[in-house]
Structure formats: C-alpha cells, structure tokens
Amino acid sequence: MRIARFSTGDGVAFGVVEEGEQVIARIAGHPFGGVELTGERYPLAEVRVVAPMLPSKVIGIGKNYADHAREMGGEPPAEPVVFLKPNTSVIGPGEPVMHPEKLSSRVDFEGELAVVIGRLCREVPAERAYDVVFGYTCANDVTARDLQAKDGQWARAKGFDTFCPLGPWIETSLDPADLAITTTLNGELRQTARTSLLLHHIPALIEYVSAAMTLLPGDVILTGTPAGVGPMDVGDEVSVSIEGIGTLTNRVISRD
Missing domain, CATH: 3.90.850.10 (Fumarylacetoacetase-like, C-terminal domain)
Structure with a gap:
C-alpha cells in the first residue's frame, strides 16, 4: 500500500495512492493502527503531494x-x-x-x-x-x-x-x-x-x-x-x- 500526505487547498490529509498512481483515496485521520477510507477520491494530478510524514525526529x-x-x-x-x-x-x-x-x-x-x-x-x-x-x-x-x-x-x-x-x-x-x-x-x-x-x-x-x-x-x-x-x-x-x-x-x- 502507498500512503501519501496531500493538500487539496483546504487542509492536509493522508490518502492511499491507487489505480496506477492516478487517484488518491482519503484516509480518516492518520494511518497508524489501521486505514479507514472516507470514500473521498481525488485525481492525483489535482492535489499537491507533500512530505509523507512530519516526524518528531x-x-x-x-x-x-x-x-x-x-x-x-x-x-x-x-x-x-x-x-x-x-x-x-x-x-x-x-x-x-x-x-x-x-x-x-x-x-x-x-x-x-x-x-x-x-x-x-x-x-x-x-x-x-x-x-x-x-x-x-x-x-x-x-x-x-x-x-x-x-x-x-x-x-x-x-x-x-x-x-x-x-x-x-x-x-x-x-x-x-x-x-x-x-x-x-x-x-x-x-x-x-x-x-x-x-x-x-x-x-x-x-x-x-x-x-x-x-x-x-x-x-x-x-x-x-x-x-x-x-x-x-x-x-x-x-x-x-x-x-x-x-x-x-x-x-x-x-x-x-
């Protein structure tokens, strides 16, 4: 599974990159402990992919x-x-x-x-x-x-x-x-x-x-x-x- 962080212009969320890297499916909350999809899907070309994680260190x-x-x-x-x-x-x-x-x-x-x-x-x-x-x-x-x-x-x-x-x-x-x-x-x-x-x-x-x-x-x-x-x-x-x-x-x- 490919997990990305992305921005649609109204905030940053996690998502699953799917369909040959053409679509990203939004995750509810963070992906740790299990991935729950919200049902929202976006063309990858229409969102901005950002750093996949903001680590504490x-x-x-x-x-x-x-x-x-x-x-x-x-x-x-x-x-x-x-x-x-x-x-x-x-x-x-x-x-x-x-x-x-x-x-x-x-x-x-x-x-x-x-x-x-x-x-x-x-x-x-x-x-x-x-x-x-x-x-x-x-x-x-x-x-x-x-x-x-x-x-x-x-x-x-x-x-x-x-x-x-x-x-x-x-x-x-x-x-x-x-x-x-x-x-x-x-x-x-x-x-x-x-x-x-x-x-x-x-x-x-x-x-x-x-x-x-x-x-x-x-x-x-x-x-x-x-x-x-x-x-x-x-x-x-x-x-x-x-x-x-x-x-x-x-x-x-x-x-x-």
Missing part, C-alpha cells in the same frame, strides 16, 4: 555503505554512526531545497532509503524490528559539507531548513533487503547501489537506535547513503529513486 545513520565511508576518507565504522536532523528540515516532493549561500559554499546531495516507524517503541530487539516499521520512503540527506568539516559535529551541517526532502509517499508492503537506489543530478547518474550493501541493516539499526531513545509513530530513520555524493548548486535538480517506492525530486534555490 529524523535519525540519520552515517557511513553505512563501505564505499561511501572510504570516499569520505575513513574506514567503515564497527557500529552505526547516529546523528539527528530537526523535523523543521523536512520538505516534500517538488519543494525547493534552499541553499544557504552566505553560510555554506558546498551543499551535497545524499540519496537514501528512509524507514518510517509505525508505533511507539524502545529497546526493540533486532528479531522484532520489522514489527515496528510502518513503511519506507525516499530521502535526500542534504548536507553542508564544508560546515560538517568546520564544526567537527554535524548538527548545523545537516539541520538547515529544507535539508531533509522525503517522499513521494510511504510504501508499506516492501521487502527492503535488496532494493536498487539511484541519485541523479540534472538527469545525470551520480549514485547507484543496492540496499543489500548496507553495513548495518534495518533490524540492527532499529535495535541500536531504540536502545538509546524512544521512537514515536512517524519517526524516520535515514539508513545511509552510498558512494557518489557531491555538490548541488542553485538551479540544479536532484532525483532519488528507490525500487518499489518511486522517485523524489527537488530543485535547489538560493535561500539568500
């Missing part, structure tokens, strides 16, 4: 593909590298990424598979991890690379407004073990990998993160980016595509 995982760890000048870490992005960084498909040109001279794209948590949980053992997963979506972990190096920690570099595009929707019926993931910059392929190459797979990530913090319905875990990250400039268009989910596209504009 976004948990990022760094250096979770060996080739990316090495392109960043290090060896693959023995344990997951965890960081946080504020929920104010989240935007949806088609919304602009704002380049803070006065503060950063290099802003990079990082295409990733994102996991959406479906229930309140903590201390989840790996063997039960999928019980707390609601679904999966595409993500771009936008990063001010120069500030990441300058600050010595990643909060500012990854926390700017608009630095966490998510979408276009959440796929709830998907095996995430071996999915193709690609990122293009202005139509040119820059990243390509499969999720089977993750160093720390989704059950291990959920166990590791939930041992430290309570996860709430709608929270998002970014599973890491493969090699090929690079800068994007004002006017560029970045698309992250994941097999079985779809494509998330955002254009870069100046914030200043």
Whole structure:
C-alpha cells in the first residue's frame, strides 16, 4: 500500500495512492493502527503531494555503505554512526531545497532509503524490528559539507531548513533487503547501489537506535547513503529513486 500526505487547498490529509498512481483515496485521520477510507477520491494530478510524514525526529545513520565511508576518507565504522536532523528540515516532493549561500559554499546531495516507524517503541530487539516499521520512503540527506568539516559535529551541517526532502509517499508492503537506489543530478547518474550493501541493516539499526531513545509513530530513520555524493548548486535538480517506492525530486534555490 502507498500512503501519501496531500493538500487539496483546504487542509492536509493522508490518502492511499491507487489505480496506477492516478487517484488518491482519503484516509480518516492518520494511518497508524489501521486505514479507514472516507470514500473521498481525488485525481492525483489535482492535489499537491507533500512530505509523507512530519516526524518528531529524523535519525540519520552515517557511513553505512563501505564505499561511501572510504570516499569520505575513513574506514567503515564497527557500529552505526547516529546523528539527528530537526523535523523543521523536512520538505516534500517538488519543494525547493534552499541553499544557504552566505553560510555554506558546498551543499551535497545524499540519496537514501528512509524507514518510517509505525508505533511507539524502545529497546526493540533486532528479531522484532520489522514489527515496528510502518513503511519506507525516499530521502535526500542534504548536507553542508564544508560546515560538517568546520564544526567537527554535524548538527548545523545537516539541520538547515529544507535539508531533509522525503517522499513521494510511504510504501508499506516492501521487502527492503535488496532494493536498487539511484541519485541523479540534472538527469545525470551520480549514485547507484543496492540496499543489500548496507553495513548495518534495518533490524540492527532499529535495535541500536531504540536502545538509546524512544521512537514515536512517524519517526524516520535515514539508513545511509552510498558512494557518489557531491555538490548541488542553485538551479540544479536532484532525483532519488528507490525500487518499489518511486522517485523524489527537488530543485535547489538560493535561500539568500
């Protein structure tokens, strides 16, 4: 099932994307705990699809593909590298990424598979991890690379407004073990990998993160980016595509 958030101009609601992605059927309330349709259906082309979830927090995982760890000048870490992005960084498909040109001279794209948590949980053992997963979506972990190096920690570099595009929707019926993931910059392929190459797979990530913090319905875990990250400039268009989910596209504009 594909769950999207959308606006008809008089508010935002959840819906089920159906009929070859041509129609969206409205859900009563939120989709956690069961989907109840209202009977309202809209042509997808006539609504605005927004970020599929507004999480209480976004948990990022760094250096979770060996080739990316090495392109960043290090060896693959023995344990997951965890960081946080504020929920104010989240935007949806088609919304602009704002380049803070006065503060950063290099802003990079990082295409990733994102996991959406479906229930309140903590201390989840790996063997039960999928019980707390609601679904999966595409993500771009936008990063001010120069500030990441300058600050010595990643909060500012990854926390700017608009630095966490998510979408276009959440796929709830998907095996995430071996999915193709690609990122293009202005139509040119820059990243390509499969999720089977993750160093720390989704059950291990959920166990590791939930041992430290309570996860709430709608929270998002970014599973890491493969090699090929690079800068994007004002006017560029970045698309992250994941097999079985779809494509998330955002254009870069100046914030200043």
